Each structure stands twice: as structure tokens, then as C-alpha cells.
Amino acid sequence: MNDSIEERPTPAPGNTRPGGRTARTRAAxxxxxxxxxxEHGYPALTVEYVAEHSGVHKTTLYRRWGSVEGLLADALDLASEDAWTPPDTGSLSGDLRALAHEVVGAFGDPAAGAAPTAFIGAAFQSPRAAEALHAFYTERFRRCEVVVTRAVARGEAPWGTDANAVVQGVSAPLFLRLFITREPIDGALADQAARAVLAGVEAGAYVPA
Amino acid sequence: MNDSIEERPTPAPGNTRPGGRTARTRAAxxxxxxxxxxEHGYPALTVEYVAEHSGVHKTTLYRRWGSVEGLLADALDLASEDAWTPPDTGSLSGDLRALAHEVVGAFGDPAAGAAPTAFIGAAFQSPRAAEALHAFYTERFRRCEVVVTRAVARGEAPWGTDANAVVQGVSAPLFLRLFITREPIDGALADQAARAVLAGVEAGAYVPA
Incomplete structure (x- = not known):
């Protein structure tokens, strides 16, 4: 249906510029x-499906992405390139709460959470998906660390606080319920997770021993 | 290879007694x-494989377990029936640390963690596996709650502390690294997780607001 964004077998010069035809193809x-x-989860995802729904020819997909695993990994790589930044509410308490609520927003509703859930599930089956998931989430949590850096600068957290452990600690109970105990999550649990980690930070429990 | 534990199409009376032939068949x-x-993960698990490796005839497996999903769910149900109890070290600090180290013991080594990891992965593909995983882990964490009950009785935790949130909170950062950020876990991370939750407990952050 989208012949206009289908690539030629040999990309012409200029096709790789940001926002150009290659970028549009990749986004499609x-x-x-x-x-x-x-809609169907990772096990049912095929190159044929992606060709049909992107309007990009199957031979182009195989040539550029190699396989379903390659398509999946690139979709995650592309997600990593977004401009997302963590909340900046003015206090560590507010930022941690906002981070936890973002997890609820992203996964608490089954429709919204279907694609990221499928990425997490795919990592159990595909080492390449696992590598892409690792890259995506370690980068995402790395971006969150500024929340703690700012808190240290404001005197809300002790110097030496392990920023990565703090931001992972806030999300962790929510992910545990989503994918291990498979229990529902909600705003109250987000608040609880943020409150517990904040207390740990204030007590110095995130400063490496 | 194990014809002696293969069931007859119609079980004879007495076959369902605990420790009897049915129990042995189920365990096999x-x-x-x-x-x-x-060895192969969930996607590759077949009734044929289980028949070959258990010595139980395929028709018996289909009749009693219905499908691969049924086999998987029953294996998890059987795991729930074990006699596991949480550590009892005499202090909340020691118990939380021991709980966290059990996660490292169970999953930190790829060989030891392969089967439980496959159960967690299967839940992304099979609603029945997800239900069995839910039952297994909610029961496992329920058993852990006594750690907090004892701490409250000893005066180490405030009355009203949410025991479930505490015991899930200790494991959560380890599971996050295992299956979301896909980073390695070790004893130092287990200690950190236990220390952070203990500080939260002592500050009253696990008492519902």
C-alpha cells in the first residue's frame, strides 16, 4: 500500500540522511x-507480516535487516533514539514518584503495554532481542540517573548515592509484579515503590558500603 | 527407558496415593x-520430547495433561508443593539478605537458572503458563511474609508493615536486572537490595500511607 516509501535495491545517494527516505522507511x-x-506477539511476527504492513518489499527487509530478529532489534534501537528525558518535578520525591507512574502508564494498560511486553518476551527466545533489550533499558535507566544527581546537588540525597540502583529500585517492584508474579499494578503501588526507595536514599542505604 | 513407571490407560485403584505410582509418574x-x-527452552518443548525422556507414553501424556502447556503448568504446580520455607537467621537484616542471595543462587548461574527462566519466558506465550507462574510466585512470596511477621514481633519493623511489599521489594531489583535490563547479578547486588529495603522498613516506608 505504501509504494512511495519502498526502497530501491540500491539506495541512491542522500537516502541515508536523517528524515530522508531511508529514515521514513525505517520508521514505517x-x-x-x-x-x-x-497484535500477535513475537512468536507470530514474520518478515512477510512486516512487508505487508510497512509497504516495504520483503527482499528489501531481508537485505537490510536479515531476519525477524534483526527487525525487532532495530525497532528497539530506534526506540532508544527518542528524546525521552526523565521527569524534573523539583524534588527527589516527586521525580521518583513520576518515574514509577511512567511504568504504570506504559504497562498498566494491556493495550499500551503489548509492544514493550512483547520485546521483553522476545528476549527469552532470541539472543539478539535480548541484546537489544539490554541496550534499550540500560540506556533508559542511565538517562534517569540525572534525577539522583540533581537530588545530591540539592542536598536531598547523600553524596555517593548509587544513582543506577536508585532508579532501577523504583521500577523494580512494578516489573516484578508485571512479569514474575503476574499481578496487576496501579498508582498506589507506584507511590509505595517510590516512597520505599526514597526512605532508603535518605537513610544512606544506596551509598555503597 | 522407564516402562516401570508408565501408567495404564485406566489407572488402577490406589494409583493416586501420595508417593504411589501416579506420584512417581508425575515426578518423572x-x-x-x-x-x-x-536444554531447549519453551518454544522447543514438545509432548514427544517429554514422552521420550520420561518413559511415559505419549497417549498418557495427552490424556492426563492435554498439551505442552498443561505439562508446563503441572510442573510448576508440583514445584509449589515443595517444603521450601524462607530463611530464619534471627534478624530481619539477615533474613532479607538470605532471601536476596537465594535469588542469586537460583538465577545467577545460567545452568541453574535455565528451567525457572524458561518458565518465566513461557508465560509470555501461554496464558496457562502465566497463570501457573502467577500461582507459583504469589505462593512463594506469601511464604516469605513470615520473615516480616517475625521482625514485627521482635520490634525490628513497625506494626502494619506491608510484608508482601517488603519481600517482593528485596527480590525485585535482581529480577529487573535478570529479565529487563539483562545485566548480571551477584552477591553484592543482593546485599544492596536487602540493605535498601531494610532501611525503608525501619523508616516506616512500608506501612501503607
Whole structure:
């Protein structure tokens, strides 16, 4: 249906510029991957499905992405390139709460959470998906660390606080319930997770011993 | 290889007694499921594989367990029936540390963690596996709550402390690294997780607001 964004077998010069035809193709392919994951999950995702829903020819997909695993990994890589920054509410308490509520927003509703859930599930089956998931989430938590850096600067957290442990600690109980105990999550649990970690920070329990 | 534990199409009276032939069959089937999961993962697990490795005839497996999903769910149900109890070191600090170290022991080594990891992965693909995983882990964490009950009785935790949130909170950062950020875990991380939750407990952050 989208012949206009289909690539030629040999990209012409200029096709790789940001926002150009290659970028549009990549985004269309990513969208088709996300739709497929949301609607059918990873085991059912095929190059044929992505070709049909992106309008990009199957031979182009195989040439540039190699396989379903490659398509999945690139969709995650593309997600890593977004401009997302962590909340900046003015206090550590507010920032930790906002971070926890973002997890509830992203996963608490089954429709919204279908694609990221499928990425997490795919990592159990595909080492390449696992590597892409690792890159995505370690980078995401790295971006969150500024929340703690700012708190230290404001005197809300002790110098030496392990920023990575703090921001992972806030999300962790929510992910545990989503994918291990498979219990529902909500705003109250987000608040609880943030409150517990904040107390730990204030007590110096996130300063390495 | 194990014809002696193969069931007849119609079980004779007495076969369902605990420790009897049915129990042995079930355990042999469970062992084959665990071996299959550890060696090949959930997507590759088949009734044929379980038949071959348990010595139980395929028609018996289909009749009693219905499908691979049924086999997987029953293996988890059987795991729930073990006699596991949480550590009792005499202090909340010691118990939380021991709980965290049990996660490292169970999952930190790829070989030891292969079967439980496969169960967690299967839940992304099979609603029945997800239900069995939910039952297993909610029961496991329920058993852990006594750690907090004892701490409250000893005066180490405030009255009203949410025991479930505490015991899930200790494991959560380790599971996050295992299956979301896909980073390694070790004893130092276990100590850190226990220390952070202990500080939260002592500050009253696990008493519902």
C-alpha cells in the first residue's frame, strides 16, 4: 500500500540522511513491527507480516535487516533514539514518584503495554532481542540517573548515592509484579515503590558500603 | 527407558496415593519437562520430547495433561508443593539478605537458572503458563511474609508493615536486572537490595500511607 516509501535495491545517494527516505522507511518498518508485536506477539511476527504492513518489499527487509530478529532489534534501537528525558518535578520525591507512574502508564494498560511486553518476551527466545533489550533499558535507566544527581546537588540525597540502583529500585517492584508474579499494578503501588526507595536514599542505604 | 513407571490407560485403584505410582509418574514427567526447558527452552518443548525422556507414553501424556502447556503448568504446580520455607537467621537484616542471595543462587548461574527462566519466558506465550507462574510466585512470596511477621514481633519493623511489599521489594531489583535490563547479578547486588529495603522498613516506608 505504501509504494512511495519502498526502497530501491540500491539506495541512491542522500537516502541515508536523517528524515530522508531511508529514515521514513525505517520508521514505517518499525511501526509495522510494533503493530505485529502488539497484535500477535513475537512468536507470530514474520518478515512477510512486516512487508505487508510497512509497504516495504520483503527482499528489501531481508537485505537490510536479515531476519525477524534483526527487525525487532532495530525497532528497539530506534526506540532508544527518542528524546525521552526523565521527569524534573523539583524534588527527589516527586521525580521518583513520576518515574514509577511512567511504568504504570506504559504497562498498566494491556493495550499500551503489548509492544514493550512483547520485546521483553522476545528476549527469552532470541539472543539478539535480548541484546537489544539490554541496550534499550540500560540506556533508559542511565538517562534517569540525572534525577539522583540533581537530588545530591540539592542536598536531598547523600553524596555517593548509587544513582543506577536508585532508579532501577523504583521500577523494580512494578516489573516484578508485571512479569514474575503476574499481578496487576496501579498508582498506589507506584507511590509505595517510590516512597520505599526514597526512605532508603535518605537513610544512606544506596551509598555503597 | 522407564516402562516401570508408565501408567495404564485406566489407572488402577490406589494409583493416586501420595508417593504411589501416579506420584512417581508425575515426578518423572516433571523431571522431563525441566530437562527439556533447561536444554531447549519453551518454544522447543514438545509432548514427544517429554514422552521420550520420561518413559511415559505419549497417549498418557495427552490424556492426563492435554498439551505442552498443561505439562508446563503441572510442573510448576508440583514445584509449589515443595517444603521450601524462607530463611530464619534471627534478624530481619539477615533474613532479607538470605532471601536476596537465594535469588542469586537460583538465577545467577545460567545452568541453574535455565528451567525457572524458561518458565518465566513461557508465560509470555501461554496464558496457562502465566497463570501457573502467577500461582507459583504469589505462593512463594506469601511464604516469605513470615520473615516480616517475625521482625514485627521482635520490634525490628513497625506494626502494619506491608510484608508482601517488603519481600517482593528485596527480590525485585535482581529480577529487573535478570529479565529487563539483562545485566548480571551477584552477591553484592543482593546485599544492596536487602540493605535498601531494610532501611525503608525501619523508616516506616512500608506501612501503607
Amino acid at each position: 518498518v518499525r511501526d509495522a513491527v510494533l503493530t505485529g508485536l502488539s | 514427567v516433571r523431571d522431563a519437562v525441566l530437562t527439556g526447558l533447561s
